[in-house]
Amino acid sequence: MPPDSRTASPTRPMRADARRNYDRILAAAAEAIAEHGAEASLEEIARRAGVGSATLHRHFPSRRRLLEAVFRDKVEALCATAADLAADPDPGHALSTWLRAVARHAVSNRGLATALMQGSHDGDPTLGGTCHSMITSAGADLLHHAREANAARPDVTITDLLKLVNAISLAVEQEPDGADQADRLLTLALTGIHSAAEPAGR
Amino acid sequence: MPPDSRTASPTRPMRADARRNYDRILAAAAEAIAEHGAEASLEEIARRAGVGSATLHRHFPSRRRLLEAVFRDKVEALCATAADLAADPDPGHALSTWLRAVARHAVSNRGLATALMQGSHDGDPTLGGTCHSMITSAGADLLHHAREANAARPDVTITDLLKLVNAISLAVEQEPDGADQADRLLTLALTGIHSAAEPAGR
DNA sequence: GTACGATATGGAGGGCCACCCCGTTTTCGC
DNA sequence: GCGAAAACGGGGTGGCCCTCCATATCGTAC
Numbered sequence: 001m002p003p004d005s006r007t008a009s010p011t012r013p014m015r016a017d018a019r020r021n022y023d024r025i026l027a028a029a030a031e032a033i034a035e036h037g038a039e040a041s042l043e044e045i046a047r048r049a050g051v052g053s054a055t056l057h058r059h060f061p062s063r064r065r066l067l068e069a070v071f072r073d074k075v076e077a078l079c080a081t082a083a084d085l086a087a088d089p090d091p092g093h094a095l096s097t098w099l100r101a102v103a104r105h106a107v108s109n110r111g112l113a114t115a116l117m118q119g120s121h122d123g124d125p126t127l128g129g130t131c132h133s134m135i136t137s138a139g140a141d142l143l144h145h146a147r148e149a150n151a152a153r154p155d156v157t158i159t160d161l162l163k164l165v166n167a168i169s170l171a172v173e174q175e176p177d178g179a180d181q182a183d184r185l186l187t188l189a190l191t192g193i194h195s196a197a198e199p200a201g202r
Numbered sequence: 203m204p205p206d207s208r209t210a211s212p213t214r215p216m217r218a219d220a221r222r223n224y225d226r227i228l229a230a231a232a233e234a235i236a237e238h239g240a241e242a243s244l245e246e247i248a249r250r251a252g253v254g255s256a257t258l259h260r261h262f263p264s265r266r267r268l269l270e271a272v273f274r275d276k277v278e279a280l281c282a283t284a285a286d287l288a289a290d291p292d293p294g295h296a297l298s299t300w301l302r303a304v305a306r307h308a309v310s311n312r313g314l315a316t317a318l319m320q321g322s323h324d325g326d327p328t329l330g331g332t333c334h335s336m337i338t339s340a341g342a343d344l345l346h347h348a349r350e351a352n353a354a355r356p357d358v359t360i361t362d363l364l365k366l367v368n369a370i371s372l373a374v375e376q377e378p379d380g381a382d383q384a385d386r387l388l389t390l391a392l393t394g395i396h397s398a399a400e401p402a403g404r
Numbered sequence: 405g406t407a408c409g410a411t412a413t414g415g416a417g418g419g420c421c422a423c424c425c426c427g428t429t430t431t432c433g434c
Numbered sequence: 435g436c437g438a439a440a441a442c443g444g445g446g447t448g449g450c451c452c453t454c455c456a457t458a459t460c461g462t463a464c
Contacts, residue, residue, distance in 0.1 A: 015411060017413080017460070042450080051414075052414030053414080053415095053451080053452075054413070055412075063451095152395050152396065156390060156395060160386065163373055164387055166373065168365075170369065170373070171372070185362055185365060191396075192394030193392050193393075194353060217432075218431070218432090219441065243421065254444070255423080256442070256444085260442085
């Protein structure tokens with residue numbers, strides 16, 4: 001969330017020092033999360049950023065908000081990819097390509113899967129532009145097209161699919177060959193146990 | 203791990219007080235984990251058991267060991283189920299039935315999925331009878347039969363399948379309708395996105 | 405350029421936790 | 435019973451998350 005120009009309310013722009021600290025914290029958080037995952041110590045992030053822990057908590061009242069901010073641009077990129085793929089003549093292929101892209105991002109950015117998973121079901125109902133909701137609506141479109149083309153069974157929801165992708169990503173996040181494993185598991189999940197060797201995705 | 207009669211080494215039997223405390227801790231842990239999941243506070247477990255926290259740490263040097271002990275019997279039950287199903291005339295059906303059973307247990311016993319996931323890849327290489335290895339070898343047999351009957355693609359491993367099941371279970375563990383969701387997601391994963399409505403599992 | 409109100413800061417402290425040290429208590433073989 | 439060996443647990447250390455509030459900094463109006 002770009003700290004100035006908030007949703008609708010005409011908040012006055014941030015003071016220069018606040019802005020500076022905000023950015024420093026974000027950078028430090030990105031580093032720390034890359035190293036230690038979504039559970040990285042908030043105190044250490046504050047330490048790295050050279051600010052007091054209170055400052056961190058003022059800018060990001062919950063770990064969730066921090067994750068959201070850290071991964072906002074990655075999520076936007078994924079949404080853009082979805083928009084591109086929406087024009088693909090093979091909607092089934094587009095959908096599975098996109099899900100694969102989500103998985104790839106999630107395993108190479110520790111913490112992303114966690115950020116994508118966290119719906120707004122826990123307090124704090126004032127979140128409209130969460131990673132979760134952004135990615136969900138981006139994917140809903142692709143699924144919609146796939147369904148029309150009979151490339152996805154009608155009872156499956158985008159929430160199901162993303163839950164699957166994120167669950168897989170989380171599970172392999174700390175394995176050394178995470179990317180490979182995620183890809184193989186996702187393939188498995190998309191095409192089923194039985195099909196022999198066919199790339200059934202297209 | 204039944205605290206006396208350890209693997210091969212002729213450890214002398216536990217002292218009565220140690221045994222008593224061991225059992226109390228196990229009972230308290232089962233309660234606490236059921237309430238708060240795999241991350242339940244060890245101090246609170248000790249408190250509930252009426253022992254000092256040092257005693258807990260002496261009996262269970264890591265959270266992992268505690269989880270293993272708490273869920274040992276559930277895991278054994280799942281292994282027994284696998285053994286029964288190995289005789290099923292339809293090995294593909296047997297495999298998917300078993301995986302479903304694993305998922306069902308995992309969602310109704312908070313923390314089980316976590317216990318099943320933890321391989322021995324983190325230090326402590328002295329673990330032969332972990333939940334992870336027990337369940338893996340139980341499932342390997344089922345998968346083997348399924349493969350021979352051409353009911354599973356040859357490139358999928360039991361590790362893949364269990365990772366999938368546990369990832370799903372973990373992901374839905376805190377949702378209110380976890381059992382339903384796990385089942386729907388597992389079905390999805392086993393049969394693939396595309397198949398229309400057929401119960402492709404058999 | 406200065407003064408002043410609004411805004412932002414961070415050190416200190418509280419509550420919780422995992423884990424360990426070591427003096428004390430309990431058990432068990434004799 | 436007795437004494438050595440085994441087990442115990444209070445309390446300490448250090449980490450974590452989060453909040454309070456006295457202080458420092460910023461932006462602006464003059």
